Amino acid sequence: MIDNLEVDDMVIGAGLCGLMYGLTAVTEGRSVVISEAHHKVGGYATNFYRNKRKFVFDCSQHKVSGLRENVGNLWNTLKRLELHSLLEEFHLHDEIGTVVYKDQWIKIPSEPDEIKETLIIHFPDEIQGIEQLFKDIESHGYQHYMFFRRLMNEYTINKEILRESRNLSKITARDYFETIFKGKNIIEVLSPIAIYSGSISNEVNAFYFLHCLYAMFYGGQAYVKGTGQHLSDVLLKEFVDRGGIILKKNQVHEMEDCRDYMLVKTRKNVIKAQQVIATCPPEDVLKMLRKEDYIEDFQNVINNFEVGWGHFCVYLVISVPPEEIDIFSPEYLLVSDSGDDFTREDFENDRYYDLFTLSVSNYHRFDPAGGYVLQLVMLDHGDRWFHLLEEEYLTRKQKIQDKFIKRAFKTFPKLEGKIIYSESSTPKTNYKFTLATKGSAFAYKMLPKTNLSLLNNFPNDKIKLVSTWAGGPGYETAMCFGFTQGKLLSKTTKV
């Protein structure tokens, strides 16, 4: 066992962000150690097995955006890291999924022109608004999407639209839709797409939402076979092959500023590092510091942000191929007749689970090797789960699982009698495996006026917050932010 190490960069956490930072930094010639609390790498980009490894469940991968050749930022990043064989393992989805709303089944294709055409066919009266939406995605959405590249001086802000971009960041996506569309129906069909970025249209700011639509519609969305874990394992292998050190089952507990270096204490090691790259939640970084290094003002900065959504997931295995029970699309978004515009009261009295969009993911279509696997997923929040005692927790979990299955039966009646395995997870499960605050799966909420750049200047310049908490959620963002910061921070002091 290695007890003491001395490195340029000590990375806390081997999720996608940490792995990409590490891989980039070692490629730039730095010495890097990543310390991960869990026994396997990937954070949310992991999987688990049941029934003697016959059933394989992906913990998060639905759509990895930014993989269209020469267009997507993630494609660009993986190419620059010479991960050519990994790039070949990504398969572009041929459709985004099917939105089921008021007996309409609207299949959303994957190419922007086809998406626009589909919307016009279903909502001919909204043609003006649809044209405006695509114009805004191409201008403001693109502008937000390119912020990472701007950090590396590879994109110049379009000042002509900047004021309007800023205005869009002050309103919600739903407010924005209400300004461009005449009726409610098209809004309820477009709104649920926000859940792929862990957002809800009546919360998320419109500027960021347009970014997500750009990333998904134009950037190209894809998946890797073998679940998100395969992606994490490939990144880990490259990191180690290029000279990086990984320490698993090794939670970081404490760190001390020793002026010329940071001294980091993990479960098994003491590590001397020039820089600490924290991919864990910012509030945990503060807890790791000694009282005298603790910076009250930064706690106030963190208090500006709202911890984002986790999720409730029902993992199902069925006895027949999903096509036999009329599940063909890779994904269905089941929107209730009242749409996603629920109230605080609906959320607090559990009516939320009947109203909010439920996604049905057909993992068998992504990767048949995992079995006849379906997942029913809804955004959910740690606040509803963390305080419960064991028995209450289990009872509530069963209740919500039953609600989801009942909702799925309504849309897919042939599912009834075909379920041979089921289990569910909550935000509390998320916390157990990732240590994310309140089990948030999507870091902080991207509400109107949320400004993540406030997190870029941690008061100790040997500590950098390089995480989805500081850069925004999602596979593409986690990986591109890790890469960008790996490039930029590699220019600083070496051992």
Ligand SMILES: Cc1cc2nc3c(=O)[nH]c(=O)nc-3n(C[C@H](O)[C@H](O)[C@H](O)COP(=O)(O)OP(=O)(O)OC[C@H]3O[C@@H](n4cnc5c(N)ncnc54)[C@H](O)[C@@H]3O)c2cc1C
């Ligand atoms: C159900 C679900 C579906 C999703 N679907 C999509 C999707 O389709 N497309 C998409 O782009 N995104 C999706 N996401 C979001 C995406 O998975 C995450 O945004 C992304 O994986 C976060 O990566 P990360 O590296 O920032 O953080 P994490 O994955 O949370 O990794 C952080 C790592 O740090 C470790 N850690 C924390 N504290 C410590 C410590 N003190 N010491 C050592 N290690 C520590 C954790 O164990 C973890 O491994 C989904 C998420 C969920 C849950």
